[in-house]
Amino acid sequence: MSELDLRRASSVDEALTIMRDEGRTPIAGATDLYVAAQFGTLVPRKLLDIWKLKELRTIGTAADGQTLVIGALSTYTDLMQSAVVQDRLPMLVTAARLVGGVQIQNRGTIGGNIVNGSPAGDTLPVFAAADAVVVLRSLRGERRVPFNEFYAGYRKTVIKPDELLIAVETPSIDGIQAFRKVGTRAAQAISKIAMAAVRDPKRPRIAFGSLAATVVRVPKTEAALASGNSIDEAAAVLEAEINPIDDVRSTAVYRKRVAVNLLRWFWKETAPA
């Protein structure tokens, strides 16, 4: 652990001012930061602690009564305990429950998971499948970016240095949701592959984590499912559509096989009665 230069913000406006003037990197739960510091791979040394910004820790619905708005500092524990998340986005509750252990669930935040941008981030497939929108704010103003356009590459996002991720918005979802994580063991594991899926009768959506440099949607497979093709046909499309990675945790061959199996599992488990 090396010396760090840390400031703490007491309001979002103060945080944005400090970010503009001092170019600090915001941190909240610091669950990824400690790992990077320990491995000597922590690049930013000037940090801004935003953990105490309560206004970013709210969960509720927008004025339209439909859109679910999750504040960036909501922890996994908050998500699991939130009635509105349980009701509207149950696949996020499942994903949150599978992140790390209780300590990580109490400290890790949804904003951190999104901005850290690890392709193995457990909540990312959920937001990808949910067609979520991230809300970015700076002193220059606020903008909304579709979640599926948020990543520019491996651990790269379109966020600007002076922007803070404020919230993630999810439109209301039609159809059954599912989430499945295949980790290296039963708990406290990093994903080898994760899938979030929505059985929207008109527009089924499938997203995978840990398959590629970023979380991915599989539009060709979704189209095959939407057009009423059989699951065997959709599985064949998926097999051609994805090109998984090999790494120390798993193999491309396994990931491809299991991705197809998970699709089959989802389709079978959510089949109309």
Place this chain on the structure above:
Amino acid sequence: MKAIGKSVSRKDGIGKATGGAKYADDITFPGMIHGRTIRSTIPCGRVKSIKYDFDTTGFTICDYRDVPSKNIVDLIEKDQPFLVETEVKHMAEPIVLLAHEDKEKLHAAKVIIEYEEETPVFDPEKSTLSFKDIDIIKGDVAKALASADVIVEGTYRTGHQEHVYIETNGLIAVPEEGGYALYGSLQCPFYVIKALRCLMGSAHPNIRVIQTETGGGFGGKEEYPSMIAGHALMLAHKSGRPVKIIYDRVEDMIATTKRHPAIVKHRTGLKKDGTLVAMDIEVILDGGAYVTLTPTVLSRGCIHAAGPYRCDNVRIRGHGMFTNTPPNGAFRGFGAPQTEFAVEVHMERIAEQLKLDPVELRRKNALRAGDLTATGQTLREDTSALMVLDEAVRRTDFSRKRKEYKGTNRAIGLALFFHGAGFTGAGERNLKSKARIDLTETGVRIAVGSTEIGQGTRTMHAQIVTEALGIPYETVEVAQPDTSRVADSGPTVASRTCMVVGKILEECAEEMKEKLGGMSPADYFKKNGPLSIERMYEPPDWIIWDDKTYLGDAYATYGWGCDVIELELDPYTFEVKPIKMTAVQEFGRPIHPALARGQIEGGTAQGLGYALLENVVMRNGVMANAQLTNYVIPTTLDMPELDIVMMENPYPGGPFGAKGLGELPMDGPGPAVVNALRQLGCDVREIPATPEHIASCPKMNGSYA
């Protein structure tokens, strides 16, 4: 006082539960500086140049030229240097040592090493250098194979395994009046002192080694601490200051020893009814770049390679091969988990091929008292293969479940195994271990070099002395192992700490009891002053062993076990979920039932990790997943329900009938799991049986779902 067979409170319990116990990294000395090891970044080649690319002010720097006497880590062979001179034989090999009082500066220091690279050897089957060859011959295998009704062949593989003791390696060297003291996390203080004497030479006779509280070892702190102690001592010698070296997890994983990977080939002749007539076995171990403990690991592996079975014609050939990888070393089981995995999976394949009931096949061939082992040892009454097999099969309702689960994604599998206790062959006789008991003002103090590494040494030794002396448990102290103060009771390895060292302590206590003549220790001390009883181990006189032919009484006794696992295979992800493990084990008699149960539970967990999860990914001769995030061991959620059964069959040569226990539980889970997977159509012949590996099995093609 009666103490044997009771789960008395641990001698180290309060300290560990309250956080009061001091581990190496908790200890500081005035003026102490921190040490760091600069390691090779190539697997094979020569050092061309070393450049110190930092301001060296305030740093202590050592290379091989700073070795006071011999640049050799003295173990079985004298081939491994403390620091590379020119030739690099593996990745992460120590080349240069740095020390500084400021850890930040120490870790920022950049050393640039230029190499001339050579082509490394990573495949033990392609290696042309063998550290050790073994050839055990019983009967005439060729002739017996020719007359066999059936011949079954197979090749089985096991991978590296990392110990993952909670406390990483750490040593502190401290200059003191007239010499040096070494404090650290280690299993064998007298191994360390031997290595340090060789390093420092006769000009520095006053060195002592003190074991600090140690957070686990599993064999991983048997030999490597000698290396770290040498490094700390060189830096302390040069700087004149105390030097602490603590490895972080990554360094510990890439640089220190692992379990030897193995390739085991079986060719077995049988009668139609399943009677074994010939076993031809070849064992190849990947030794890594230096000899270290490979010959003895290979030895134990070969002796256990035929499994707990009787067969008149056996040939076991073993080779411990050189590769350009960090040396593999001691790990709970010491070669036996590898070879017993092979023979038990092979037995299951034999049952399948001959369409025999797997239990009946084992029952027919299991070793009984009076039978001859592969090395020609006549087994005695304390032989329990059938007893543990029958109990395990009975209590799990094995045969019924085997049928009932057919066609489902659930399966049940078993493994029968044994484990020799204590050093192999003449090892204990040559070791001449000693133990001592000193009288104190309040009771007695045990003074042995055996180390408490979490397994309960202090408590178990104190129970033996308590019972033999008939004094209160609370009045028995256990001295911290300090080579200048305790008797050399040999290394804390090979399941020998209870059976061998415990036995010497029992005899010391009996002799002391006689001397006390009915007085309490405190009264005797007040009246007569100090009294010490030291005795040397006498192995049973019937043990005869020939190190040249590898024939004779390999071990004074064996522990016996039968593991039965029930598991489920996820048809979509190929993940294996262990549901229930029944571990029936006979190890003489438990001295401390709770600790003994803990050994079986822990060993079973470690064995399940070995079977299913623990996958050391080697790239360019070094562990590529050297983090606990990517090298995973079982959590409680990965563990099945455990039914632990401790059966008794006392060994007359052990304290109160006890045999060795520590390693036995490691031998069974691997083959039990793989034998269950076979019931699901997965022809697995290697571990770890990761989901990736299971998915690649021939019958798993296409979607299983």
